[in-house]
Amino acid sequence: MIRVHAEPFDAGGELAAFAARVEGAGAIASFLGLVRGESGGADVSVLELEHYPPLTERTVAAIGEDARDRFALIGFAIVHRTGALAPGEPIVFVAAAAAHRRAAFEAVDYMMDRLKTEAPFWKREHGANGSRWIEARDEDLRDRARWA
């Protein structure tokens, strides 16, 4: 299941709904990403996310499906916010259900590394010192390369 939308989501509710949906799982791992209030030493007041829906949905779905194949998942969930977000707000929720915990943990790590580097979200940071586009950092690209 994937969703990309501007409306806020409730991570606890997402996890409960996911757990109710997957049958026969022995392990569910999940990750919740929050908007950071600081970036490069400067305070961030708003993080604004825009995207190109035809490409985003295809890319995000492919990431989930690749994780399902690679880690033999029973199910996965990816929820990504768009729009204007304040520091501390949930921005991304990822969950994986598998027979055993290792596959579930690794699948969540894998999906996040690929989301950070492959999903075409345009992130714009607005702070006291002005605005700028945010790109994947070299660190993110190195993390992604672990799964090659």
Place this chain on the structure above:
Amino acid sequence: MGVSASGFVPVRIAVLTVSDTRTQETDTSGAYLAAAIAEAGHPLAGRSIVPDDLDTIRSTVAAWIQDPQVDVVITTGGTGLTGRDVTPEAVAPLFDKVIEGFAVVFHNVSFRSVGLSTIQSRACAGVARGTFIFCLPGSGGAVRDGWEQVIAPQLDARTRPCNLVEIMPRLEE
């Protein structure tokens, strides 16, 4: 070039991503351009990723300029101010004419998105042997701004009062 009933004229566009770190999988700006070009109705004439290396960038763009199957080249990346950013140095010597207005208009558009941060980009454009070349920054948002608000409308023959497609037959007069 075929003209449709609506007056739209498809042009063949090649996309070059310039980056030391991006791969086929992580080239989100190139992927966006390829998808947006197709959505606009233009054929993608080529797509490549090269490192921030002056000679490699120049030879790739030069080959597309010489290729009669390529009408337009769009590059993304390497327009910043760091030592590794050499796209303008690689491409500008190929230009017969510099399209100064492109940089002016791009910075106006970009200023509305990110304010003064736009001065860190050296986006540029030119004409070389009948081929239009546009050099955009690497960041996805700047590429979107440049494509949607400047390049796409100028590569649409229906854009009035003037566009770049209608003068293509006269570039090599």
